[in-house]
Amino acid sequence: MGLFGRLRRRKNAQTPYCAAVVPAAGSAARMEGQDKILTILGDYPVLVHTLRALNDSALIQEIVVVTRGDLIVPVGQICRDFAFGKVTKVIVGGDTRTASVLAGAREVSGEAELIAIHDGARPLVPPEVVDAAILRAAECGAAAPAVPVKDTVKRASGALVEATLDRDSLFAVQTPQVFHADLIRGALQKALDDGAAVTDDCAAVERIGMTVALTEGSYENIKITTPTDLLIAEAILSGRE
Ligand SMILES: Nc1ccn([C@@H]2O[C@H](COP(=O)(O)OP(=O)(O)OP(=O)(O)O)[C@@H](O)[C@H]2O)c(=O)n1
């Protein structure tokens, strides 16, 4: 039976077994010297917020954390200290996000039919965003949360505008991006083999001709990329208390 046939058959049954892969092996080059994975947000490291959101999801059965070699010990300690019982492995990632995600996707258990890839640097993902992406991927094999872009977006050459893009068709994509396990392993391997620089996992799937469904994201599901994002994240967190 084909990839999507197997998933469709389960549509009205239990949600397929879903493993999360958390890429947290980046170098945080845009953070002006702060290590964004371990930096404190509210009372806890960023990664603690991220893992708590995934560990608490009833639709996620196991979690593989991918980190840098120099962070293996502190990250492992965090998983024990905070009793994240679904974390089965903490492994070392690669030079690119794609290599890190693929390393994690290869370490999930054979039971996993779906893999939800969620940036370690997106600590504020709401539970309904996680659920919606997993449930949609269970139906169609590939899904990711997104929000409509709020700015007017220009295409430019240097500092000269070439065109104003149609905002109604533009979305900012987030994580978790959820895929059938074999599909994402194959797509990421092909992207690496081809030397294709993809900035998200959907792009690896798109480039082999597969369709990705979008689900409702959240403007609070920001990625900590620059120091300003940490300030915004603190404000979002305070608003939740
Ligand atoms: N080789 C890499 C690069 C990135 N990531 C992870 O992918 C997520 C999204 O990447 P990004 O925000 O770009 O993180 P960094 O690569 O650390 O940031 P920068 O590009 O500023 O160095 C982060 O959780 C990051 O740790 C990873 O696991 N392995």
Ligand SMILES: C[C@](O)(CO)[C@H](O)COP(=O)(O)O
């Ligand atoms: C995967 C991602 O978070 C989706 O928005 C994003 O593409 C990562 O990109 P970055 O280049 O690592 O910031």
